[in-house]
Amino acid sequence: MILLVPESPEVPRYHLPRLWQGLVLVLILAISYSYVEPIVTRDRTYVDGVQKLVENGTIQLGTEKESYLKLRPLLEVAPAHADWDLKRLFMANFIHGNRVHLFLNLIAAYAGARICTTFLSFFWILFIFVVGGTLGLTGSVWLPGEYSPYIPHVGASAGIFALMGTYYVYNFKFRTRYFFWFPSRHGKLALPTSWFFFFDVILLELVFSMGQLYPTRLDSIDHISHVIGFTFGVSFALFLRLFQRWPNFIHTRGELMFWHNIKQPPIPASIHVPLDTWLRCLEINPYNDYIKKFLFDLILEHHENVRDEQIDRAFRFVRPAFCRRDAPYVASVIKGLLRAQRRIPPLWLRNTPYDVIIRVARHMVTDPEEQVLLYQFISAYQAALPQEAGFHHKLELLLAKIGGLIPRRSPSFGGPGEIHGTANVGNTPPQGTPHSTQGKAGKGY
Numbered sequence: 001m002i003l004l005v006p007e008s009p010e011v012p013r014y015h016l017p018r019l020w021q022g023l024v025l026v027l028i029l030a031i032s033y034s035y036v037e038p039i040v041t042r043d044r045t046y047v048d049g050v051q052k053l054v055e056n057g058t059i060q061l062g063t064e065k066e067s068y069l070k071l072r073p074l075l076e077v078a079p080a081h082a083d084w085d086l087k088r089l090f091m092a093n094f095i096h097g098n099r100v101h102l103f104l105n106l107i108a109a110y111a112g113a114r115i116c117t118t119f120l121s122f123f124w125i126l127f128i129f130v131v132g133g134t135l136g137l138t139g140s141v142w143l144p145g146e147y148s149p150y151i152p153h154v155g156a157s158a159g160i161f162a163l164m165g166t167y168y169v170y171n172f173k174f175r176t177r178y179f180f181w182f183p184s185r186h187g188k189l190a191l192p193t194s195w196f197f198f199f200d201v202i203l204l205e206l207v208f209s210m211g212q213l214y215p216t217r218l219d220s221i222d223h224i225s226h227v228i229g230f231t232f233g234v235s236f237a238l239f240l241r242l243f244q245r246w247p248n249f250i251h252t253r254g255e256l257m258f259w260h261n262i263k264q265p266p267i268p269a270s271i272h273v274p275l276d277t278w279l280r281c282l283e284i285n286p287y288n289d290y291i292k293k294f295l296f297d298l299i300l301e302h303h304e305n306v307r308d309e310q311i312d313r314a315f316r317f318v319r320p321a322f323c324r325r326d327a328p329y330v331a332s333v334i335k336g337l338l339r340a341q342r343r344i345p346p347l348w349l350r351n352t353p354y355d356v357i358i359r360v361a362r363h364m365v366t367d368p369e370e371q372v373l374l375y376q377f378i379s380a381y382q383a384a385l386p387q388e389a390g391f392h393h394k395l396e397l398l399l400a401k402i403g404g405l406i407p408r409r410s411p412s413f414g415g416p417g418e419i420h421g422t423a424n425v426g427n428t429p430p431q432g433t434p435h436s437t438q439g440k441a442g443k444g445y
Helices: 020-050 065-069 086-094 099-115 122-142 157-171 193-212 223-244 253-260 272-284 289-301 308-315 320-325 327-339 346-351 354-362 368-384 391-405
Strands: 003-009 175-182 185-192 413-415
Touching: 003 099, 020 086, 020 099, 020 122, 086 122, 099 122, 099 157, 122 157, 122 223, 157 193, 157 223, 175 193, 185 193, 253 272, 272 289, 272 308, 289 308, 289 320, 289 327, 308 346, 320 327, 320 354, 327 354, 327 368, 346 368, 354 368
Parallel strands: none
Antiparallel strands: 003 175, 175 185
16 A cells, blocks of 8 residues: 655745644534534434435435425534525534544644645635635535435535645645655655646546536535635635735745845846845745746856855755756756856765766766866866765766766767866876775765
8 A cells, every 4th residue: 555645845844834723623623513413413313214225225215205304403504405594504614424524524624724834824724714615515505416405515625625725826836745655665755746736636526526416426425515615725825825925936934924025126236136035035945946946047147246155055955856856957057157167066066965966967968069067067076075985986987977978979088988187186087996995875965
Protein backbone atom coordinates (compact mmCIF):
# COMPACT_ATOMS: atom_id res chain seq x y z
CA MET A 1 0.00 0.00 0.00
CA ILE A 2 1.28 3.47 -0.92
CA LEU A 3 0.03 6.46 1.07
CA LEU A 4 0.50 10.17 0.37
CA VAL A 5 -0.91 12.45 3.08
CA PRO A 6 -0.72 16.25 2.57
CA GLU A 7 1.08 17.77 5.53
CA SER A 8 1.74 21.43 4.66
CA PRO A 9 2.76 23.74 1.83
CA GLU A 10 6.50 23.75 1.19
CA VAL A 11 7.42 26.73 3.37
CA PRO A 12 10.00 27.46 6.10
CA ARG A 13 9.38 26.27 9.64
CA TYR A 14 8.18 29.68 10.84
CA HIS A 15 5.49 29.74 8.11
CA LEU A 16 4.18 26.23 8.77
CA PRO A 17 0.43 25.88 9.48
CA ARG A 18 -0.68 26.44 13.06
CA LEU A 19 -2.53 23.80 15.06
CA TRP A 20 -5.13 25.78 16.96
CA GLN A 21 -7.31 26.80 14.00
CA GLY A 22 -7.90 23.20 12.97
CA LEU A 23 -8.50 22.17 16.59
CA VAL A 24 -11.11 24.91 17.09
CA LEU A 25 -13.02 23.79 13.98
CA VAL A 26 -12.87 20.15 15.15
CA LEU A 27 -14.18 21.18 18.57
CA ILE A 28 -17.09 23.09 17.01
CA LEU A 29 -18.10 20.10 14.88
CA ALA A 30 -17.79 17.63 17.76
CA ILE A 31 -19.86 19.76 20.17
CA SER A 32 -22.51 20.35 17.49
CA TYR A 33 -22.86 16.63 16.87
CA SER A 34 -23.21 15.90 20.59
CA TYR A 35 -26.28 18.15 20.66
CA VAL A 36 -28.02 16.53 17.67
CA GLU A 37 -26.93 12.91 18.23
CA PRO A 38 -30.20 12.01 20.04
CA ILE A 39 -32.15 13.25 17.00
CA VAL A 40 -29.88 11.28 14.65
CA THR A 41 -30.42 8.13 16.74
CA ARG A 42 -34.20 8.55 16.74
CA ASP A 43 -34.16 9.11 12.99
CA ARG A 44 -32.17 5.92 12.38
CA THR A 45 -34.59 3.92 14.54
CA TYR A 46 -37.58 5.42 12.73
CA VAL A 47 -36.24 4.63 9.26
CA ASP A 48 -35.25 1.08 10.23
CA GLY A 49 -38.81 0.48 11.33
CA VAL A 50 -40.42 1.32 7.99
CA GLN A 51 -37.95 0.33 5.29
CA LYS A 52 -37.39 -3.02 3.67
CA LEU A 53 -34.94 -4.27 1.06
CA VAL A 54 -36.05 -5.63 -2.29
CA GLU A 55 -34.17 -8.17 -4.36
CA ASN A 56 -32.17 -5.70 -6.47
CA GLY A 57 -30.63 -4.13 -3.36
CA THR A 58 -32.27 -0.67 -3.54
CA ILE A 59 -34.29 0.69 -0.65
CA GLN A 60 -38.03 0.46 -1.23
CA LEU A 61 -40.74 1.61 1.14
CA GLY A 62 -44.42 0.87 1.04
CA THR A 63 -47.00 2.73 -1.03
CA GLU A 64 -47.13 5.48 1.57
CA LYS A 65 -43.39 6.03 1.65
CA GLU A 66 -43.58 9.80 1.23
CA SER A 67 -45.96 10.08 4.18
CA TYR A 68 -43.52 8.09 6.30
CA LEU A 69 -40.35 9.89 5.19
CA LYS A 70 -41.72 13.41 5.63
CA LEU A 71 -42.07 12.60 9.35
CA ARG A 72 -38.41 11.69 9.84
CA PRO A 73 -37.02 13.23 13.06
CA LEU A 74 -33.83 14.37 11.28
CA LEU A 75 -35.87 16.78 9.13
CA GLU A 76 -36.33 18.90 12.26
CA VAL A 77 -32.72 20.09 11.91
CA ALA A 78 -31.65 19.05 8.37
CA PRO A 79 -32.88 20.11 4.90
CA ALA A 80 -34.34 17.92 2.15
CA HIS A 81 -35.44 18.60 -1.43
CA ALA A 82 -39.12 18.97 -0.44
CA ASP A 83 -38.61 20.44 3.02
CA TRP A 84 -35.89 23.00 3.71
CA ASP A 85 -35.16 26.52 4.97
CA LEU A 86 -32.07 28.68 5.40
CA LYS A 87 -31.64 27.85 9.08
CA ARG A 88 -31.50 24.10 8.40
CA LEU A 89 -29.18 24.60 5.42
CA PHE A 90 -26.77 26.36 7.78
CA MET A 91 -27.16 23.82 10.60
CA ALA A 92 -26.57 20.88 8.25
CA ASN A 93 -22.87 21.79 8.06
CA PHE A 94 -22.50 20.71 11.70
CA ILE A 95 -24.68 17.55 11.58
CA HIS A 96 -23.46 14.08 10.62
CA GLY A 97 -25.23 10.81 9.93
CA ASN A 98 -23.28 8.76 12.48
CA ARG A 99 -20.05 8.74 14.46
CA VAL A 100 -18.02 7.21 11.63
CA HIS A 101 -19.17 10.01 9.31
CA LEU A 102 -18.25 12.52 12.02
CA PHE A 103 -14.82 11.00 12.63
CA LEU A 104 -13.84 11.05 8.95
CA ASN A 105 -14.97 14.65 8.56
CA LEU A 106 -13.17 15.71 11.75
CA ILE A 107 -9.89 14.50 10.27
CA ALA A 108 -10.56 16.24 6.95
CA ALA A 109 -11.76 19.47 8.61
CA TYR A 110 -8.68 19.61 10.83
CA ALA A 111 -6.36 19.09 7.86
CA GLY A 112 -8.24 21.58 5.64
CA ALA A 113 -8.36 24.35 8.24
CA ARG A 114 -4.76 23.81 9.33
CA ILE A 115 -3.25 23.74 5.85
CA CYS A 116 -4.90 27.06 4.92
CA THR A 117 -3.47 28.98 7.88
CA THR A 118 -0.25 29.68 5.97
CA PHE A 119 -2.29 32.01 3.76
CA LEU A 120 -5.42 33.10 5.67
CA SER A 121 -6.60 34.10 9.12
CA PHE A 122 -9.04 31.93 11.07
CA PHE A 123 -11.90 34.34 10.31
CA TRP A 124 -11.62 33.72 6.57
CA ILE A 125 -11.13 29.99 7.07
CA LEU A 126 -14.35 29.73 9.09
CA PHE A 127 -16.20 32.00 6.64
CA ILE A 128 -15.18 29.88 3.63
CA PHE A 129 -16.08 26.67 5.47
CA VAL A 130 -19.57 27.83 6.48
CA VAL A 131 -20.54 29.67 3.29
CA GLY A 132 -19.04 27.06 0.96
CA GLY A 133 -20.70 24.26 2.90
CA THR A 134 -24.08 26.00 2.92
CA LEU A 135 -23.96 26.71 -0.81
CA GLY A 136 -22.89 23.13 -1.53
CA LEU A 137 -25.76 21.71 0.49
CA THR A 138 -28.18 24.16 -1.13
CA GLY A 139 -27.19 23.08 -4.62
CA SER A 140 -27.40 19.43 -3.66
CA VAL A 141 -30.87 19.91 -2.14
CA TRP A 142 -32.20 21.70 -5.21
CA LEU A 143 -30.85 19.23 -7.76
CA PRO A 144 -32.87 16.03 -8.22
CA GLY A 145 -31.38 12.57 -8.04
CA GLU A 146 -32.68 11.09 -4.77
CA TYR A 147 -35.26 8.32 -4.78
CA SER A 148 -37.32 10.46 -2.39
CA PRO A 149 -37.57 14.25 -1.92
CA TYR A 150 -37.47 13.73 1.86
CA ILE A 151 -33.89 12.46 2.13
CA PRO A 152 -31.94 14.75 4.54
CA HIS A 153 -28.66 16.30 3.40
CA VAL A 154 -26.08 16.62 6.19
CA GLY A 155 -22.31 16.80 6.67
CA ALA A 156 -19.33 19.15 6.65
CA SER A 157 -17.86 17.75 3.43
CA ALA A 158 -18.94 20.67 1.22
CA GLY A 159 -17.22 23.14 3.55
CA ILE A 160 -14.10 20.97 3.64
CA PHE A 161 -14.00 20.95 -0.16
CA ALA A 162 -14.38 24.74 -0.10
CA LEU A 163 -11.22 24.90 2.02
CA MET A 164 -9.54 22.51 -0.40
CA GLY A 165 -10.41 24.79 -3.33
CA THR A 166 -9.04 27.77 -1.41
CA TYR A 167 -5.77 25.95 -0.71
CA TYR A 168 -5.35 24.97 -4.36
CA VAL A 169 -5.72 28.61 -5.46
CA TYR A 170 -3.16 29.93 -2.96
CA ASN A 171 -0.66 27.10 -3.46
CA PHE A 172 -1.36 26.00 -7.06
CA LYS A 173 1.96 27.25 -8.48
CA PHE A 174 3.98 25.96 -5.55
CA ARG A 175 4.57 22.60 -3.86
CA THR A 176 2.98 20.63 -1.03
CA ARG A 177 4.82 18.43 1.45
CA TYR A 178 3.32 14.97 1.60
CA PHE A 179 3.99 12.28 4.15
CA PHE A 180 5.09 9.39 1.97
CA TRP A 181 4.62 5.85 3.23
CA PHE A 182 5.69 2.66 1.49
CA PRO A 183 6.18 -0.76 3.12
CA SER A 184 9.97 -0.46 2.90
CA ARG A 185 10.48 3.27 3.48
CA HIS A 186 8.77 6.44 4.62
CA GLY A 187 9.51 10.13 4.78
CA LYS A 188 8.42 13.50 3.42
CA LEU A 189 8.09 14.32 -0.23
CA ALA A 190 7.44 17.74 -1.85
CA LEU A 191 5.33 17.50 -5.01
CA PRO A 192 3.64 20.13 -7.23
CA THR A 193 0.21 20.95 -5.84
CA SER A 194 -1.27 21.15 -9.35
CA TRP A 195 -0.77 17.41 -9.87
CA PHE A 196 -3.27 16.56 -7.15
CA PHE A 197 -5.71 19.28 -8.19
CA PHE A 198 -6.38 17.53 -11.48
CA PHE A 199 -6.45 14.06 -9.94
CA ASP A 200 -8.55 14.76 -6.83
CA VAL A 201 -11.09 17.14 -8.27
CA ILE A 202 -11.27 16.97 -12.03
CA LEU A 203 -10.91 13.21 -12.33
CA LEU A 204 -12.66 11.86 -9.24
CA GLU A 205 -15.29 14.28 -7.97
CA LEU A 206 -16.72 15.31 -11.34
CA VAL A 207 -17.06 11.68 -12.42
CA PHE A 208 -18.87 10.70 -9.22
CA SER A 209 -21.07 13.82 -9.41
CA MET A 210 -22.30 12.84 -12.84
CA GLY A 211 -23.17 9.41 -11.45
CA GLN A 212 -25.18 11.00 -8.64
CA LEU A 213 -27.67 12.44 -11.14
CA TYR A 214 -28.81 8.94 -12.13
CA PRO A 215 -31.58 7.23 -10.13
CA THR A 216 -29.30 4.28 -9.24
CA ARG A 217 -26.41 6.00 -7.49
CA LEU A 218 -22.89 4.66 -7.13
CA ASP A 219 -22.82 5.47 -3.41
CA SER A 220 -24.57 7.54 -0.75
CA ILE A 221 -21.96 10.33 -0.76
CA ASP A 222 -23.17 13.79 -1.77
CA HIS A 223 -20.61 14.48 -4.53
CA ILE A 224 -22.61 17.38 -5.96
CA SER A 225 -22.20 19.35 -2.74
CA HIS A 226 -18.47 18.57 -2.86
CA VAL A 227 -18.10 20.07 -6.33
CA ILE A 228 -20.22 23.14 -5.51
CA GLY A 229 -18.28 23.72 -2.29
CA PHE A 230 -14.98 23.35 -4.10
CA THR A 231 -16.13 25.74 -6.85
CA PHE A 232 -17.05 28.34 -4.24
CA GLY A 233 -13.68 27.91 -2.52
CA VAL A 234 -11.81 28.47 -5.78
CA SER A 235 -13.96 31.44 -6.83
CA PHE A 236 -13.88 33.16 -3.46
CA ALA A 237 -10.13 32.62 -3.07
CA LEU A 238 -9.53 34.27 -6.46
CA PHE A 239 -11.68 37.23 -5.39
CA LEU A 240 -9.98 37.41 -1.99
CA ARG A 241 -6.50 37.43 -3.55
CA LEU A 242 -7.61 40.30 -5.79
CA PHE A 243 -8.97 42.17 -2.76
CA GLN A 244 -5.73 41.53 -0.83
CA ARG A 245 -3.63 42.67 -3.82
CA TRP A 246 -1.78 39.35 -3.64
CA PRO A 247 0.77 39.04 -6.51
CA ASN A 248 0.95 35.63 -8.17
CA PHE A 249 4.64 35.24 -7.28
CA ILE A 250 4.02 35.72 -3.54
CA HIS A 251 3.54 32.51 -1.58
CA THR A 252 2.95 33.21 2.12
CA ARG A 253 1.32 35.88 4.28
CA GLY A 254 4.76 36.87 5.57
CA GLU A 255 5.93 37.71 2.06
CA LEU A 256 2.68 39.57 1.37
CA MET A 257 3.04 41.74 4.48
CA PHE A 258 6.63 42.57 3.54
CA TRP A 259 5.60 43.37 -0.04
CA HIS A 260 2.84 45.74 1.06
CA ASN A 261 5.15 47.50 3.53
CA ILE A 262 7.76 48.38 0.91
CA LYS A 263 7.79 52.16 0.82
CA GLN A 264 8.98 52.37 -2.76
CA PRO A 265 8.16 49.83 -5.51
CA PRO A 266 11.23 47.77 -6.48
CA ILE A 267 11.70 49.49 -9.84
CA PRO A 268 13.96 52.48 -9.00
CA ALA A 269 16.95 53.86 -10.88
CA SER A 270 19.51 52.06 -8.70
CA ILE A 271 19.75 48.33 -9.31
CA HIS A 272 20.63 47.61 -5.67
CA VAL A 273 17.17 48.46 -4.31
CA PRO A 274 15.17 45.82 -6.26
CA LEU A 275 18.02 43.35 -5.82
CA ASP A 276 17.95 43.75 -2.05
CA THR A 277 14.15 43.54 -2.13
CA TRP A 278 14.21 40.12 -3.83
CA LEU A 279 16.93 38.95 -1.43
CA ARG A 280 14.86 39.98 1.58
CA CYS A 281 11.82 38.19 0.13
CA LEU A 282 13.88 35.01 -0.18
CA GLU A 283 15.05 35.38 3.41
CA ILE A 284 11.37 35.27 4.39
CA ASN A 285 10.64 32.23 2.20
CA PRO A 286 13.70 30.56 0.61
CA TYR A 287 11.45 28.02 -1.17
CA ASN A 288 9.92 30.57 -3.56
CA ASP A 289 11.40 29.55 -6.93
CA TYR A 290 9.65 32.38 -8.80
CA ILE A 291 11.44 35.05 -6.80
CA LYS A 292 14.74 33.20 -7.28
CA LYS A 293 14.30 33.49 -11.04
CA PHE A 294 13.37 37.18 -10.79
CA LEU A 295 16.52 37.71 -8.72
CA PHE A 296 18.92 35.96 -11.08
CA ASP A 297 17.35 37.46 -14.19
CA LEU A 298 18.02 40.85 -12.61
CA ILE A 299 21.61 39.89 -11.76
CA LEU A 300 22.33 38.71 -15.31
CA GLU A 301 20.73 41.80 -16.84
CA HIS A 302 22.75 44.22 -14.68
CA HIS A 303 25.80 42.09 -13.90
CA GLU A 304 28.21 45.01 -14.26
CA ASN A 305 26.52 46.84 -11.34
CA VAL A 306 26.09 43.86 -9.02
CA ARG A 307 28.55 43.32 -6.18
CA ASP A 308 30.16 39.95 -5.45
CA GLU A 309 28.61 40.01 -2.00
CA GLN A 310 25.13 40.20 -3.54
CA ILE A 311 25.87 37.26 -5.84
CA ASP A 312 27.08 35.29 -2.82
CA ARG A 313 23.83 36.08 -0.98
CA ALA A 314 21.77 35.08 -4.00
CA PHE A 315 23.48 31.69 -4.34
CA ARG A 316 22.64 30.88 -0.73
CA PHE A 317 19.11 30.23 -2.00
CA VAL A 318 20.18 27.99 -4.90
CA ARG A 319 19.70 24.80 -2.96
CA PRO A 320 20.13 21.24 -4.26
CA ALA A 321 16.39 20.60 -4.61
CA PHE A 322 16.00 23.70 -6.81
CA CYS A 323 18.98 22.64 -8.94
CA ARG A 324 17.56 19.16 -9.44
CA ARG A 325 14.14 20.53 -10.40
CA ASP A 326 15.40 23.23 -12.76
CA ALA A 327 18.94 22.29 -13.77
CA PRO A 328 18.68 23.98 -17.22
CA TYR A 329 17.90 27.34 -15.59
CA VAL A 330 20.75 27.01 -13.07
CA ALA A 331 23.12 26.11 -15.92
CA SER A 332 22.02 29.18 -17.88
CA VAL A 333 22.65 31.40 -14.84
CA ILE A 334 26.15 29.98 -14.35
CA LYS A 335 26.97 30.39 -18.04
CA GLY A 336 25.70 33.96 -17.95
CA LEU A 337 27.88 34.82 -14.97
CA LEU A 338 30.96 33.16 -16.48
CA ARG A 339 30.34 34.88 -19.80
CA ALA A 340 30.26 38.19 -17.90
CA GLN A 341 33.51 37.18 -16.16
CA ARG A 342 31.87 37.06 -12.73
CA ARG A 343 32.93 34.42 -10.25
CA ILE A 344 30.74 31.58 -8.99
CA PRO A 345 30.63 31.68 -5.16
CA PRO A 346 33.19 29.14 -3.84
CA LEU A 347 31.09 28.38 -0.75
CA TRP A 348 28.15 27.36 -2.94
CA LEU A 349 30.40 25.13 -5.08
CA ARG A 350 31.91 23.51 -1.99
CA ASN A 351 28.53 22.78 -0.37
CA THR A 352 26.73 21.62 -3.52
CA PRO A 353 26.30 17.82 -3.78
CA TYR A 354 28.25 16.00 -6.44
CA ASP A 355 25.17 14.86 -8.38
CA VAL A 356 23.98 18.48 -8.69
CA ILE A 357 27.28 19.51 -10.28
CA ILE A 358 26.83 16.70 -12.83
CA ARG A 359 23.22 17.74 -13.56
CA VAL A 360 24.19 21.36 -14.12
CA ALA A 361 27.21 20.41 -16.24
CA ARG A 362 25.01 18.26 -18.50
CA HIS A 363 23.14 21.41 -19.54
CA MET A 364 26.31 23.44 -20.14
CA VAL A 365 27.60 21.33 -23.07
CA THR A 366 24.70 21.89 -25.47
CA ASP A 367 26.56 24.54 -27.46
CA PRO A 368 30.08 23.45 -28.58
CA GLU A 369 31.12 27.09 -28.94
CA GLU A 370 30.57 27.65 -25.22
CA GLN A 371 32.44 24.61 -23.93
CA VAL A 372 35.09 26.90 -22.50
CA LEU A 373 32.44 28.04 -19.99
CA LEU A 374 32.06 24.45 -18.86
CA TYR A 375 35.83 24.25 -18.35
CA GLN A 376 35.76 27.43 -16.28
CA PHE A 377 32.94 25.99 -14.17
CA ILE A 378 34.88 22.77 -13.51
CA SER A 379 38.02 24.77 -12.70
CA ALA A 380 36.07 26.87 -10.19
CA TYR A 381 34.64 23.69 -8.67
CA GLN A 382 38.17 22.25 -8.39
CA ALA A 383 39.45 25.37 -6.66
CA ALA A 384 36.53 25.39 -4.21
CA LEU A 385 36.85 21.76 -3.09
CA PRO A 386 38.81 21.13 0.11
CA GLN A 387 42.04 19.17 -0.40
CA GLU A 388 40.88 16.13 1.53
CA ALA A 389 41.20 12.40 1.01
CA GLY A 390 39.54 11.36 -2.22
CA PHE A 391 39.67 14.84 -3.73
CA HIS A 392 41.68 13.91 -6.82
CA HIS A 393 39.71 10.74 -7.44
CA LYS A 394 36.41 12.60 -7.21
CA LEU A 395 37.67 15.24 -9.64
CA GLU A 396 38.96 12.59 -12.03
CA LEU A 397 35.54 10.91 -12.10
CA LEU A 398 33.87 14.26 -12.68
CA LEU A 399 36.17 15.06 -15.61
CA ALA A 400 35.52 11.64 -17.12
CA LYS A 401 31.74 12.09 -16.91
CA ILE A 402 31.87 15.62 -18.27
CA GLY A 403 34.18 14.55 -21.08
CA GLY A 404 31.69 11.89 -22.09
CA LEU A 405 29.00 14.54 -22.47
CA ILE A 406 30.91 16.71 -24.96
CA PRO A 407 29.22 16.42 -28.38
CA ARG A 408 32.30 16.91 -30.58
CA ARG A 409 36.03 17.63 -30.45
CA SER A 410 36.85 21.25 -29.76
CA PRO A 411 40.06 23.30 -29.45
CA SER A 412 39.32 23.78 -25.76
CA PHE A 413 38.73 20.09 -25.11
CA GLY A 414 40.71 17.05 -26.11
CA GLY A 415 37.69 14.81 -26.55
CA PRO A 416 35.65 12.55 -24.31
CA GLY A 417 37.31 11.95 -21.00
CA GLU A 418 40.04 14.58 -21.50
CA ILE A 419 39.91 18.28 -20.69
CA HIS A 420 42.84 20.63 -21.23
CA GLY A 421 43.23 24.17 -19.97
CA THR A 422 44.52 26.28 -17.13
CA ALA A 423 43.13 24.43 -14.16
CA ASN A 424 45.40 26.21 -11.68
CA VAL A 425 48.08 28.80 -11.38
CA GLY A 426 50.79 26.43 -12.53
CA ASN A 427 48.94 25.75 -15.81
CA THR A 428 48.75 22.05 -14.84
CA PRO A 429 45.68 20.03 -15.76
CA PRO A 430 43.92 18.26 -12.89
CA GLN A 431 45.73 15.09 -11.97
CA GLY A 432 43.87 12.07 -10.59
CA THR A 433 45.10 9.32 -8.37
CA PRO A 434 43.27 6.18 -9.46
CA HIS A 435 43.93 4.41 -6.17
CA SER A 436 42.55 7.19 -3.98
CA THR A 437 39.48 6.46 -1.88
CA GLN A 438 36.10 7.74 -3.01
CA GLY A 439 35.13 11.01 -1.35
CA LYS A 440 31.71 12.05 -0.21
CA ALA A 441 29.32 13.54 -2.72
CA GLY A 442 29.25 16.92 -1.01
CA LYS A 443 26.79 18.10 1.59
CA GLY A 444 23.43 19.61 0.78
CA TYR A 445 21.78 22.47 2.55
